[in-house]
Amino acid sequence: MRHGGQILSDQLVKLGVRRVFSVPGESFLAALDGLYDSGIQNVVCRQEGGAAMMAEAHAKLTGQPGVCFVTRGPGATNASAGVHVAMQDSTPLVVFVGQIDSGHVDRDTFQEVDYKQMFGGLAKWVAQVNDTARLPEYIARAFRVALSGRPGPVVLALPENMLSAQADVPDFAGVWRTPAAPASYVWDHLLLRLSEARAPLMVVGGPHWSAQGATALGAFATAAQIPVATAFRRQDYIDNRHACFAGDLNVGVNPRLAKRVRDADCLLLVGTRFGDIETQGYTLVDPADPQKVILHVHADADEIGRVYGSDLGVVCPGDVAVLALQDALSRQGAWTGWPDATAAARADYDHWQTPVESPGAVKQEQVIRWLSDTLPDDAIVTNGAGNYAAWLHRYFAWKQYGTQLAPTSGSMGYGFPAAVAAALEHPDRTVVCLAGDGCFQMTCNELSTAVQHGAAPIVIVMNNGRYGTIRMHQERSYPGRVSGTVLANPDFAALARAYGGFGAVVTEQGQFADAFAQAQAAGTVAVIEVRLDPRVLSPGASLPE
Structure with missing residues (x-):
């Protein structure tokens, strides 16, 4: 009993x-x-x-x-x-x-x-x-x-x-079913439909991914010579340095990538539901009249055709699908793919990576590029929601699967709890949480959890003294009428120290690298408060003097 x-x-x-x-x-x-x-x-x-x-x-x-x-x-x-x-x-x-x-x-x-x-x-x-x-x-x-x-x-x-x-009852003794790929002819038929396209685009996302799937995706993209975009906050599904990577479909999407989605005559969707974020509120692709061939692969049959009618639907997990696609492509005869379009898409992505200078003594674009160039390839980067994330999505290059934790739901406060979980699961890896001042304060009480359980992520708080995303929308709709978006913030570095962690404040660009090195050496949860010019709103947009 x-x-x-x-x-x-x-x-x-x-x-x-x-x-x-x-x-x-x-x-x-x-x-x-x-x-x-x-x-x-x-x-x-x-x-x-x-x-x-x-x-x-x-x-x-x-x-x-x-x-x-x-x-x-x-x-x-x-x-x-x-x-x-x-x-x-x-x-x-x-x-x-x-x-x-x-x-x-x-x-x-x-x-x-x-x-x-x-x-x-x-x-x-x-x-x-x-x-x-x-x-x-x-x-x-x-x-x-x-x-x-x-x-x-x-x-x-x-x-x-x-x-x-x-x-008095025994434990359940069943086993889980291992996902199986559809028959090979299904993938042959899908590639046949894809080969008929003039300007296709592959979009990957959703659940069911793996390191093996990311490797297979890179190999398939190279062999197929097709541009690949990732869905919102699924940027680690392919090495962002890959020659076929065209960028990610996020809320601050590259306008050239958005145009590529709109102009594509065929979309190969693997794993992703392809929702409102990826389509900019369904404006890039009209659900009522997509005007393009849609080949949709998803693990759940109910998601295929839920919003966009598909010309061919395949029920299969995303990582299993790319392995099957890679195998199917090896059975094809002459396959030239779309090398010119792929190169152009990559060039558009590279151009989008060129930093746009923001005002102030500390510049978020430089902080993110430093992190992208300096962190180990297996470093885990987390974030919640806020305009600060726009710099991260635009300027950070994810190198391998399992290194991005971010809510597609757009939930504020997510980044820090996610970083604690990541640091507990992978104590040997660098874990960095990027948070806004409003975002971090929603869950910063979990500093105590991190200290108690020995988690040591590094939190970078982008402090501009406001709910930046809402202020941005406020300025667009009701310019100059600031209401409900200003924050009175604590000394975040002192707060971290009060919990038993490490704290530092960065007020000039040259201080950041040293502060990060000290945070790494501290061996405990660390908070680096980056004090920004309050005019900063989003990459390429700021308030007037």
């Missing part, structure tokens, strides 16, 4: 879980007891949103579902921010929520919430486990659903009386 918390932790061990992220609550004391001698590391966080974001980032890094434990009511509400990230980013995540005693349901009991209603539109599946003996069944299903098709978050509510009750 085992109590529910022990059954739960034993099942997680069987599923290969090594680390979970949590904020404790009295509603799941039995689960905490089960974790006590399970061998699973429990990373205790300071707020449930940070815990859920850490678990989501852990899933991106490992390819396996991230696991988060939060308490009922307010805890679950806080965690919903991370659940939303996982849903939008197609990331496998399992969130266990402590629940009230099932005998008191529908009495408006303290912190009672109907989680099926609360998370119904935010998660792939939401369930409540009312029978202790069925825990292995529910947990195994949660992992399957989180990983299947288009991955995403699953929420399991765990009534406290169910967790503390005992049952």
